[in-house]
Structures are given as structure tokens and as C-alpha cells.
Amino acid sequence: MKDSSSIACSDAAHALQLAVLEDDAELRESILLPGLRDFGFEATGAGTAAELYRHMLRQRFDIVVLDIGLPDEDGVTVARHLRELSGVGIVMLTGNRGRRDHVRALEVGADAYLSKPVDLEVLAATLHSLRRRLADPRHGDAANDDTPTAITAWHMETDGWCLIAPNGTSLALTAPERQLMCSLIEAGGQPVSRETLIGALCSNVYDFDPHRLEMLVYRLRRKSTDAGAGPLPLLTSRGNGYLFVCQPQQDHHAPTA
Template identity: 60%
Template sequence: MSYLSRMNVLPPRTLRVMVLEDDELLRERILLPGLTDFGFNVTGARSAAELYRRMLTEHFDVIVLDIGLPDEDGLTVARHLRKLSSIGIIMLTGSKRRADQIGALSGGADLFLSKPVDVELLAANLHSLARRLQIPLRGSLQRLGAVDEPGKCWRLETDGWCLISPEGAMVALSVPERCVMQRLFAAHGHPVSREALIGALSEDVYEFDPHRLEMLVYRLRRKCSEQIGSALPLMTARGAGYVFVSEGAADKNATAEGQEQALNPQPAAT
């Protein structure tokens, strides 16, 4: 059973995304399942005509639009959509021509991404665009502050799918990353045992390899460091599990694991 089906992660109002891409393999095997794993309510279409039909009966917040389509080019679709509404538009293309990029942005697109597109990068841009366009979404906002000033804290937004740093930088979370971070935030600075985190990630805790949790934590720390240049205050509480702490308020017994320790954890003493 998937994380999504187990956790019932789609809230009553999540970001609705239409992916207009005529490459069936890219659309059905990569973009749709990939964006679903990052918490989006995603629908696919292969032609402009199908998009227009769907828009008669369905609402979408953002369109991910390929420039090359079988019936109408993406630049024309973007201009048409922009005349009708303020819907978010992200253009995708394999073209490296500067003229195409300028044409996409001047024609109404909000963002322009080159193929092959990284799904995690696309997810981050979707969240960023939703915040910029102030698309109303119902979802919890959890804070864990380093200081008492408003906004100067790590927080989860868009029902836990976005991790926001005290500086306002954003990291898009996958399903397992979101699950772990929600458990840690709910503990309000207290350690959460490895067993509790594994229990949140898997129905069968005995079949779950603990190294998968360690690798998830390692990759999440590295993601924050590489994408937003911030050290994630996700600490290892020795003998207790993991704790998400305010900056400068880490317990003396909690230390951040380095790359080698995360990849090659030492066996527990017997």
C-alpha cells in the first residue's frame, strides 16, 4: 500500500495542477506520479483541445504546459489562457532558443523550465508560484521558532508539503519527508523515537529497514543545504531518536550526524 493511500494525504483543498504534455511516457510515468508524490492534485491532458474541454467542467490553479503540442502550440495556448484568467502557467520545453523563452514569458507564462525537467524542481516552482499568486489553500501551518519574531522560524505550510526556513526560503517535501517532518514538528522540540517515525512511514515496522530512515534524514539535510543554503536543525538525540530544534537551543546530548555517519551508521553497543 502506498504512502498516499495509507496517509490519506490529499486535504479537502490542495493545489490542482493540469499537466498538458503530448509525450505520454513523460506525462503518465514521470510527471503525474512524481507531482502526486509531492502532494499535488494532478490531472493530465495530451492536447489543447482536451485541456479546453476539461476546463469547462473542472477548476485548475496552475497549468504545466509543453510548448510543442499536436494541435496548437503552447505559446498560443498560454496567450489564450492569460486573456481568460489569472491561472498560473509554467512552460516546459526542450528548446534552448532564447526567443522561445522570451516568447513564453511575454506571452503570459509565469515561469519557464527547460526539459528534461527535474520533478522536485518543478514541485518547488509550483509551490512558489502558488504562494506568489496567493492561491487560497486550506491546510495546517505549523511553526517551530528560533526566535519570537513573526515569521522568524522554521515552519510547514500548504498542509505540510512545504518546509519554510526562517529566511523564507522553501523546500518541497515528498510524501515520506512530509510524514517525518510533521511528526517532528508535532513534538514541539522533544525527541521522537526511531520506532515512532518508522511506524508513521510503514504499516509493517518489522520489515522496514531502519537504514531507510537514516538515509531519508541525511537526504533531507542535504536537500536543505544544497537548495536553500540553510542547515536544517534536525538533530540526532542519542538513544532517543530525532529532534527538530530551535536554532541555538539544541540539547547538549543532541548532535547533527555528518554524511559519513548517516551513510555508515555505527552499530549499537551491546
């Protein structure tokens, strides 16, 4: 039987549905939408509040990412309307680093606030974190208590698009990172050869530069330490490839109490 991490990698549950309200067409179409899709989200763009409202008549969104400065309606006003109408998640973006916009956004019910230029990896991690909070039945007062969260092993969530560290830090994954981690986790701690991993990452192994695999592993390790998740237990198995140790091995020689 596969563990929950493997199931999260193989099951194709619905992707998180995002609406991205940004009036800068180049930023929206060339950076935000393709970047978010690379992280596994279904992203629909809108350039005005009116266009967003039209999309919402035809489609259900889990989270709306919106800019504060808009041509037809202030982003804070849009956020207020969204919060009055539904429980949709709201992430606000702004180029203004002052406190006033931040406070206004939170007062009308925004769930998160990020400054431009936004780092796509940070935005993706924020969206995954918000998704988990919205899905938590304790969301609200009970979810904000001070009860310590139990430390768990490394595991995958949100259909394999998010790697969760034992300390609760979430690492948003791109499509190649997700495929690599799924292959390693499904191996159950056993080494996976470079050839097998390359075969999972591309359709034609002969066109794949093996150095890309090494760079992918390096980037994942760096991502983990930079995010505060600690060292990623993605280990090199000399002559065999790589392996991922979800949790430390128990010391069977340790004395019992």
C-alpha cells in the same frame, strides 16, 4: 494548542489542482503525473490543447504546467488564451534552451519557465512558490516591491507539503518526507524515537528497513543545503531518535541592554 506548523500538517485542505499538458505520453503518464502526485499535488494529464480545454470545462485548476511544443496548438498560444480567460498560474516547459522561447513565454503571461529535462523537485518547489504568490493579496505590483521579507523560523506551508526556511527558501516534500517532518515538528523540539517515526512512515513496522529512515534524514539534510536553505536543524538525539529545532533557543544568560 497546536502551533501553525502542526495544524498545517494535520489539516486536510484541498491539494493544489494541476493540469499537465504534455504530448509525450510516456513522460506525462510515467514521470510527471506520478512524480507530482508524490509531492502532494492533484495532477490531471492532457496530451493536446483540445483535451486540456475539455478538462477545464469540467474542473477548476490552480496551475497549468504546459509544454511549448504541442501537436495541435503552440504552447505559447495556449498560455496566451489561458491568461486572457483567467488568473490561473502558468508554468511552461520546453526542451529548447534558447532565449526566444523563454521571452515569448514570459511575454504572454507565463509565471515561470523551466527547461527539460525538468527536475521534479525543482518543478514541485516552483509550483509551491507560485501558489504562495497567487494566494498573496499583494500579488501584482505591490508584491514586487523591494521591502525586505522578515526572517521567520522554519515552518510548514501548503498543508505540510512545503518546508520553508528562515531565509524564505522552500523545500518541496515527498509523502514520506512530509510525514517525517510533521511528526518531528508536532513534537515541539522534543526528541522522537526511531520506533515512533517508523510507525508514522509505514503500516507494518516489521517490514520497514530502519536504514530507510536514516536515508530519509540524510536526503532531507542534503536537500536543504543544496537548495541554499542552510543547514537543516534536524538533529540526531543519541539513543532517542531525532528532533527538529524550528528556531534557535534563546540565550537566557546573555546580558540585556
